[in-house]
Amino acid sequence: MKPAEKSVITANAIDLTFQTADGPVHALKGVDLAINQGEFVSFIGPSGCGKTTFLRTIAALETPTGGTLTVNGMTADEARRARAYGYVFQAPGLYSWRTIAGNISLPLEIMGFSRSDRAERIARVLDLVELSGFGGKFPWQLSGGMQQRASIARALAFDADILLMDEPFGALDEIVRDRLNEALLELWRKTGKTIGFVTHSIPEAVYLSTKIVVMSPRPGRISKIIDSPLPRERPLDIRDTPEFIRIAHEVREGLREGHGDD
Numbered sequence: 001m002k003p004a005e006k007s008v009i010t011a012n013a014i015d016l017t018f019q020t021a022d023g024p025v026h027a028l029k030g031v032d033l034a035i036n037q038g039e040f041v042s043f044i045g046p047s048g049c050g051k052t053t054f055l056r057t058i059a060a061l062e063t064p065t066g067g068t069l070t071v072n073g074m075t076a077d078e079a080r081r082a083r084a085y086g087y088v089f090q091a092p093g094l095y096s097w098r099t100i101a102g103n104i105s106l107p108l109e110i111m112g113f114s115r116s117d118r119a120e121r122i123a124r125v126l127d128l129v130e131l132s133g134f135g136g137k138f139p140w141q142l143s144g145g146m147q148q149r150a151s152i153a154r155a156l157a158f159d160a161d162i163l164l165m166d167e168p169f170g171a172l173d174e175i176v177r178d179r180l181n182e183a184l185l186e187l188w189r190k191t192g193k194t195i196g197f198v199t200h201s202i203p204e205a206v207y208l209s210t211k212i213v214v215m216s217p218r219p220g221r222i223s224k225i226i227d228s229p230l231p232r233e234r235p236l237d238i239r240d241t242p243e244f245i246r247i248a249h250e251v252r253e254g255l256r257e258g259h260g261d262d
């Protein structure tokens with residue numbers, strides 16, 4: 001097997017049922033997926049189809065009620081303890097009383113990195129997200145897009161080779177989102193990380209991904225997996241090409257089919 005084809009996340013028949021006061025909620029049913037090293041995988045689907053739950057399951061923030069999941073050959077729980085991934089939430093979640101550098105430093109402090117190692121890592125990740133020079137600022141001094149870049153820097157600081165991102169740009173306007181999409185692709189190409197990315201946006205999923213996982217609700221399941229033939233180098237205007245429009249159409253069809261049994 002070529003190194004590029006090594007599966008880093010493997011899900012087999014994952015089921016997850018939440019017990020609620022109103023009865024069981026089948027958030028995931030029979031989810032099978034292999035994510036290879038260096039892939040950029042987007043999860044798209046209507047509200048409630050289990051995108052966040054699946055990402056949280058990979059990160060051992062939820063425990064499946066059935067099936068098996070491995071991350072870097074470990075259980076999700078072992079992978080979490082081995083710090084196999086960074087996790088980026090929808091809201092930047094930066095502490096207002098800490099500077100940007102201080103926010104990035106916090107998990108590193110908890111993990112016991114030395115002061116000089118922390119300083120070196122903070123400088124490197126700020127550079128990666130193009131925020132060099134902003135380390136001394138407080139979150140409220142930065143725009144929403146810059147704050148989200150800072151939260152990505154925080155997730156990158158301990159060098160995990162997997163990055164899990166739950167709709168990180170959902171709250172941003174389209175122009176800022178375009179810029180961050182470009183920056184994220186650039187970062188992905190530079191670092192070779194494996195990325196799992198939740199989105200509601202078809203163009204965002206098609207622009208970013210090597211693989212698009214279309215999900216459908218009740219119960220949450222994968223209805224279609226689309227491997228993108230687009231090159232890894234993607235200027236924004238690739239969105240006007242027939243190939244891009246064809247893939248976007250395929251995703252839209254997948255979403256429609258997933259709704260067929262509603």
Ligand SMILES: Nc1ncnc2c1ncn2[C@@H]1O[C@H](COP(=O)(O)OP(=O)(O)OP(=O)(O)O)[C@@H](O)[C@H]1O
Pocket residue numbers: 018019020025026027045046047048049050051052053054220
């Ligand atoms: N902790 C929980 N307890 C009970 N039900 C939950 C819990 N977390 C999620 N659910 C339910 O599981 C289903 C899947 O939710 P999930 O948040 O994963 O969907 P999603 O596709 O990410 O939705 P959205 O796009 O709105 O974020 C939903 O019906 C949701 O209400």
